[in-house]
Amino acid sequence: VQLVESGGGSVEAGGSLRLSCVAPEYTFSSKCAGWFRQGPGKEREAVAAIDSVGNTYYADYVKGRFTISKDNAKNTLYLQMNSLKVEDTAVYYCAADSACDGSWFLSAQGTQVTVS
Numbered sequence: 001v002q003l004v005e006s007g008g009g010s011v012e013a014g015g016s017l018r019l020s021c022v023a024p025e026y027t028f029s030s031k032c033a034g035w036f037r038q039g040p041g042k043e044r045e046a047v048a049a050i051d052s053v054g055n056t057y058y059a060d061y062v063k064g065r066f067t068i069s070k071d072n073a074k075n076t077l078y079l080q081m082n083s084l085k086v087e088d089t090a091v092y093y094c095a096a097d098s099a100c101d102g103s104w105f106l107s108a109q110g111t112q113v114t115v116s
Contacts, residue, residue, distance in 0.1 A: 001026045001105050003094040008111030015084050019111060021077040021094030029072035032100040035079045037090035037113075044106075047092070048079060051100055062088075084115045 003026070007019040019035070026033075034049035034057075048068035049057045056068050067080040077094060091110035097103055 001096050001098075003096060003105075003107035005092065005094045005107060005109065005111040008092060008113045010114040010116065011084055013084060013086055013115055015115070016080070016082045017084065017113060018081070019079040019092055019094075019113075021079075021107070023075065023077075023094075023096065026075075026096050026098070028070045028075055028077050032097040033070065033077045034095045034097065034104065035068060035077075036093045036095050036104070036106055037088075038093070038110075039087070039090035042090070044093075049097075050077070081113070084113075086115050089113060089115045 003023050005021050030052050032051045035047040036044055037047050038044040047059055047062055050068045065083045069078045091112050093106045093110040095104045095106045
């Protein structure tokens with residue numbers, strides 16, 4: 001599965017960014033997908049997930065600030081990040097879970113988000 005993120009960058013605290021993920025061989029509309037992140041010196045952690053019917057799940061540390069969504073027509077996954085904090089600084093990875101059983105496949109590249 002090829003997953004390609006975009007939309008990362010540098011922003012001041014309180015700002016917003018929107019990440020996108022495209023997957024030429026993975027149909028977001030019928031499978032589970034999500035976002036993970038790994039901050040400097042930290043373990044990789046889950047951020048948000050969305051299932052095949054659009055139910056969403058968020059880690060406590062982003063709940064109310066981040067929104068995961070998908071555009072089925074464009075087969076694109078998004079992560080809208082608002083009210084960004086310095087501690088949100090991390091490499092963000094798009095992830096796929098075709099069986100929706102917690103067996104996540106993460107992209108190889110990720111996209112850097114830096115909040116200052």
